[in-house]
C-alpha cells in the first residue's frame with residue numbers, strides 16, 4: 124500500500140536570504156563543496172554537459188543551463204540557469220545573474236527557486252580555495268597572490284582564500300578596466316589592510332610578481348601566450364578558462380575538476396587537446412590529487428582549470444534551503460501547485 128505524502132510546496136529564496144545563510148561560512152562551504160565534488164568523482168551524481176544558449180545578434184552574451192543530480196546525504200536534483208551579459212557591468216549591474224531550481228528526488232516536484240548568483244560565486248570560490256590548498260601542499264605556500272580580472276568572482280575567491288586561513292604579503296591586480304581595478308583595490312583595502320596592494324600596468328608584471336595567479340576575466344579566447352612570464356612556476360587558478368594559450372598549458376602541469384566537462388566549449392584545455400591531439404598534458408583531476416593518486420610537482424607552472432559543476436550548485440543551494448527552512452523564514456508561495464487532485 125502506498126503511503127500518503129505531504130502536499131508539494133514551492134518556496135522562493137531571495138538573494139538577501141542566501142547571503143545571510145552563507146556569510147562567514149567559508150570553512151563550512153569548502154568542506155561541503157569538497158564532499159559534493161568527491162561524491163561526483165565517485166560516480167554518485169548525474170551531471171550532463173552544460174547547455175549553452177547563445178544569440179547570433181548578441182555574441183558576447185549567453186545563458187547556460189546546468190542540470191544535475193547528487194546522491195549521498197544531499198539527495199537533490201535540479202538545474203541552475205545562469206546568464207552572462209558582460210555589457211551589464213557598464214550599466215552598473217553584475218555581469219552574471221542566476222536562479223537555481225531544486226527538485227525533490229522522490230516526486231520530481233520542484234520545491235524551491237533560489238537567487239543563485241551568490242550560490243554560484245560561492246561554490247566557484249570554495250572549490251578554488253580548496254584547489255589552492257591541495258595544489259600547494261608540495262610547493263612553497265604562495266604569499267603573493269595576483270588577480271588577473273578584478274570582478275565579482277575575484278572578490279569571492281579572495282574572500283574564500285582569506286576566510287580559510289590564507290594570508291598574503293602582497294596582492295596584485297591587473298584588469299583592462301581601470302574602474303574594476305580601482306573598485307577591487309578599495310575592497311582589498313577594507314578587507315586586507317595588512318597586505319601590500321599593487322595595481323599593475325601590464326599582465327606580465329602581475330604574473331611575474333605572483334606565486335598564485337587567479338584568472339577571472341571574461342575573455343573568450345586566449346590573450347596570454349608568453350611562457351617566459353611563468354618561469355617562476357606559479358600556481359594558477361584558471362577560473363575563467365579561456366585566458367591561456369594552449370602552448371602554456373602544454374608546458375605546465377594541468378589539473379581540472381572534470382575531464383569530460385573541461386575539454387569542451389573552446390576552453391584553453393580544449394584548445395590544448397586540439398593542438399596536441401591527445402590528453403597527455405593533463406595530470407588528472409583535483410579528486411585525483413585529494414585521493415593521493417596524483418602528486419603535482421613544483422618544477423613547472425601548475426594550472427587548475429575548473430569547468431564548474433552543477434552538482435556543486437545543488438550542494439550549496441540545498442544547504443541554503445535547509446538553513447532558511449530551519450530558521451522559519453521560508454517564503455512558501457501559496458497555491459503554487461494547484462491541479463493536485465487527479466480527477467478534479
Ligand SMILES: NC(=O)c1ccc[n+]([C@@H]2O[C@H](COP(=O)([O-])OP(=O)(O)OC[C@H]3O[C@@H](n4cnc5c(N)ncnc54)[C@H](O)[C@@H]3O)[C@@H](O)[C@H]2O)c1
Pocket residue numbers: 207209212218219243244247271272273274275276277297298299300303304339340341342346362363364429430431432
Ligand atoms: N569556472 C567556473 O566554475 C566559473 C564560475 C563562475 C564564473 N566563472 C568565470 O569567471 C569569470 C569572471 O566572472 P565575474 O563575475 O567576476 O565577471 P566580471 O564581469 O564581474 O569581472 C570580469 C573582469 O575581467 C576584466 N577583464 C575582461 N577581459 C580582461 C582581460 N583580457 N584582461 C584583464 N581583465 C579583463 C573585466 O574588466 C572585469 O573587471 C567569467 O569568465 C566567468 O565565466 C567561472
